[in-house]
Amino acid sequence: xxxxIQYTLIFASVLLLVALGGCFAExxxxxxxxxxxxxxIGALGGALMMRYAPEGISSFAMIVLVLLAAILFGLLYSxxxxxxxxxxxxxxxxxxxxxxxxxxxxxxxxVKAINTAxxxxxxxxxxxxxxxxxxxxxxxxxxxxxxxxxIAVIALIIAxxxxxxxxxxxxxxACGEHPQAxxxxxxxxxxxxxxxxxxxxxxxxxxxxxxxLAGVSEWKFENGVAGFGFLALAVMIFxxxxxxxxxxxxxxxxxxxxxxxxxxxxxxxxxxxxPSTVYxxxxxxxxxxxxxxxxxxxxxxxxEGIPYDKSTR
Amino acid sequence: MKxxxxxxxxxxxxxxxxxxxxxxxxxxxxxxxxxxPAGASDAITAVIKNFMNYSRSTLQxxxxxxxxxxxxxxxxxxxxxxxxYKVGLFNIGVAGQYCVGxxxxxxxxxxxxxxxxxxxxxxxxxxALWGTLPGLxxxxxxxxxxxxxxxxxxxGLYGTNMILTKVKESTSPYTFHVATENPKAILxxxxxxxxxxxxxxxxxxxxxxxxxxxxxxxxxxxxKLGYELKATGNNKNAAKYAGMAEKRNIIMTxxxxxxxxxxxxxLLYLTDYEQWQCTTSSVPGMGFNGIAATFLGGLNPxxxxxxxxxxxxxxxxxxxxxxxxxxxxxxxxxxxxxxxLCGFVLFLKFSMNKIIAKREEKRAAAEKAxxxxxxxxxx
Numbered sequence: 001x002x003x004x005i006q007y008t009l010i011f012a013s014v015l016l017l018v019a020l021g022g023c024f025a026e027x028x029x030x031x032x033x034x035x036x037x038x039x040x041i042g043a044l045g046g047a048l049m050m051r052y053a054p055e056g057i058s059s060f061a062m063i064v065l066v067l068l069a070a071i072l073f074g075l076l077y078s079x080x081x082x083x084x085x086x087x088x089x090x091x092x093x094x095x096x097x098x099x100x101x102x103x104x105x106x107x108x109x110x111v112k113a114i115n116t117a118x119x120x121x122x123x124x125x126x127x128x129x130x131x132x133x134x135x136x137x138x139x140x141x142x143x144x145x146x147x148x149x150x151i152a153v154i155a156l157i158i159a160x161x162x163x164x165x166x167x168x169x170x171x172x173x174a175c176g177e178h179p180q181a182x183x184x185x186x187x188x189x190x191x192x193x194x195x196x197x198x199x200x201x202x203x204x205x206x207x208x209x210x211x212x213l214a215g216v217s218e219w220k221f222e223n224g225v226a227g228f229g230f231l232a233l234a235v236m237i238f239x240x241x242x243x244x245x246x247x248x249x250x251x252x253x254x255x256x257x258x259x260x261x262x263x264x265x266x267x268x269x270x271x272x273x274x275p276s277t278v279y280x281x282x283x284x285x286x287x288x289x290x291x292x293x294x295x296x297x298x299x300x301x302x303x304e305g306i307p308y309d310k311s312t313r
Numbered sequence: 314m315k316x317x318x319x320x321x322x323x324x325x326x327x328x329x330x331x332x333x334x335x336x337x338x339x340x341x342x343x344x345x346x347x348x349x350p351a352g353a354s355d356a357i358t359a360v361i362k363n364f365m366n367y368s369r370s371t372l373q374x375x376x377x378x379x380x381x382x383x384x385x386x387x388x389x390x391x392x393x394x395x396x397x398y399k400v401g402l403f404n405i406g407v408a409g410q411y412c413v414g415x416x417x418x419x420x421x422x423x424x425x426x427x428x429x430x431x432x433x434x435x436x437x438x439x440x441a442l443w444g445t446l447p448g449l450x451x452x453x454x455x456x457x458x459x460x461x462x463x464x465x466x467x468x469g470l471y472g473t474n475m476i477l478t479k480v481k482e483s484t485s486p487y488t489f490h491v492a493t494e495n496p497k498a499i500l501x502x503x504x505x506x507x508x509x510x511x512x513x514x515x516x517x518x519x520x521x522x523x524x525x526x527x528x529x530x531x532x533x534x535x536x537k538l539g540y541e542l543k544a545t546g547n548n549k550n551a552a553k554y555a556g557m558a559e560k561r562n563i564i565m566t567x568x569x570x571x572x573x574x575x576x577x578x579x580l581l582y583l584t585d586y587e588q589w590q591c592t593t594s595s596v597p598g599m600g601f602n603g604i605a606a607t608f609l610g611g612l613n614p615x616x617x618x619x620x621x622x623x624x625x626x627x628x629x630x631x632x633x634x635x636x637x638x639x640x641x642x643x644x645x646x647x648x649x650x651x652x653x654l655c656g657f658v659l660f661l662k663f664s665m666n667k668i669i670a671k672r673e674e675k676r677a678a679a680e681k682a683x684x685x686x687x688x689x690x691x692x
Binding site: 033080084088089090091093094095097098099101102104105106108109112113116117120123125222223224226227230231233234237275277278280281284285287288291292293295296298 | 344348349405454456457459460463464471472474595601605608638639640643645646648649650652653655656660
């Protein structure tokens with residue numbers, strides 16, 4: 001039971017972080033379908049930092065360095081989306097999809113190149129981080145507490161305050177609802193949208209490193225992040241683009257994802273004799289069902305996905 | 314006045330695609346330089362040469378055949394994405410539809426021992442049903458087809474793994490060979506293997522896929538159905554106002570798209586070119602490459618034939634890079650770069666038209682000035 005709670009919390013943290021990223025981008029008026037790719041690149045940044053960080057540094061320094069690396073990689077990668085979608089008015093769906101493919105392909109190529117350079121016989125795309133991972137984990141009895149659970153909560157509070165209590169957040173949301181009106185009162189829509197996408201890059205990168213640290217202590221970058229970026233988008237839609245509701249949605253989805261990791265620990269569930277693939281499918285099936293019931297009365301930002309054109313004011 | 318050659322939409326699309334390809338290859342080359350400057354030129358030429366890396370012409374032909382074998386399913390996936398895109402739907406679920414196609418045709422061939430036509434039609438049917446799911450969700454529940462498509466990709470992948478485990482070899486994670494288990498499920502070659510130095514994987518799949526792309530072109534641009542579908546894509550409410558069944562059109566489009574992708578899977582797996590690995594942990598790349606081919610082909614079914622071949626050409630070419638320095642994923646990197654650049658096509662076309670307009674303006678001004686000078690001279 002404790003294991004289920006542990007996994008639920010950690011997967012919910014991933015989903016929460018990434019969904020909040022998507023939330024910022026969409027409130028500014030850009031649909032960020034590239035979250036999956038941003039997660040992979042953020043994870044790559046963090047994993048590389050864990051590999052190359054000097055040995056014997058304190059846990060705190062390690063956590064800070066890894067987070068900064070993930071944030072930086074996510075930020076830089078999301079600027080590819082921003083420049084295409086905002087400045088060049090590209091189709092956001094195509095660019096997002098391209099970023100997802102590019103993320104996995106680039107991470108695989110980079111990691112393989114590093115591995116092969118270190119050892120010519122090693123052609124795997126795996127990075128190991130057994131020792132550095134310990135910095136993130138505190139054992140409380142049998143419960144493995146992960147610092148990312150705290151980071152996710154802090155991120156949630158920051159997101160809520162930024163969106164609803166600051167001038168910046170309200171202006172950002174105006175750009176996603178009615179950019180022409182926002183522009184007419186002197187808000188720079190392009191800058192605001194850039195800010196929205198870059199913040200989603202930060203959150204996405206953090207979510208990515210959190211995801212690969214959730215279970216195992218090595219990561220094969222060929223696998224990407226198994227649709228988690230899109231699950232996070234489903235969480236965001238289910239949460240109706242509101243941070244506090246997104247948090248609840250993330251817990252629900254996290255629970256179903258965690259079940260596929262730990263269902264063997266429950267005698268009732270193993271007695272049902274359902275193949276493990278069914279548990280693997282669960283989060284995706286649940287999200288489809290949930291979306292079917294909640295999308296009808298969708299409260300999506302009105303101008304999302306539409307490139308801003310000054311001449312249409 | 315004669316219409317400028319550069320103003321032709323087809324010429325502009327082709328030019329834009331070529332720019333994307335060249336830039337994609339160039340960035341890929343730069344990445345290779347970063348990894349290891351010594352072999353970068355060899356590696357990028359190996360990717361571009363693909364089957365021409367062999368010196369003997371029989372081997373060249375045989376491997377050219379293999380590239381074509383994999384082009385057929387890619388073309389079908391690209392057609393699936395294209396068909397949906399023309400109706401305003403982004404069919405990212407193509408990878409999942411491809412997956413259920415594999416599942417349907419292999420299960421029918423290996424468990425029920427059906428003939429090839431029955432297997433092919435069964436795959437088409439299952440794909441169409443799978444495609445209806447996001448269609449229904451979109452039409453009646455307003456679920457974004459991109460999100461539901463991704464979810465269905467993963468459900469399809471895990472489902473395929475689960476079902477095909479029943480027809481796999483006991484010692485490996487791979488399914489049985491269709492050729493040894495049920496030879497009558499293999500697609501007829503129509504004598505095509507003779508053209509490719511006896512490569513018996515070259516079957517009717519290739520001409521069939523090309524014929525289907527022409528059919529799709531005809532449906533979209535010459536029939537009432539195509540017109541209605543495109544109208545629905547342009548403006549759902551206007552189409553409804555004009556008396557078109559917009560919900561039915563959305564569902565039908567995604568069903569057809571699903572059928573196309575699923576058929577593509579059958580066209581590859583019923584040649585026994587490869588077996589399905591029942592422990593596959595990521596969605597097949599064929600679907601995503603299909604998206605690349607669609608946009609690179611300038612959203613035209615005929616252009617898609619060439620772009621599909623090109624994407625498959627460099628994907629197969631990735632196998633020939635020097636493995637001690639680079640990995641074959643370098644071609645995935647190049648094709649994803651190309652899709653990213655395809656996002657800029659609109660902007661490219663816009664700038665092309667701007668340049669043309671400026672030139673014409675200049676020429677018109679020059680002609681006017683010349684005429685004025687002439688008039689002045691007459692006086």
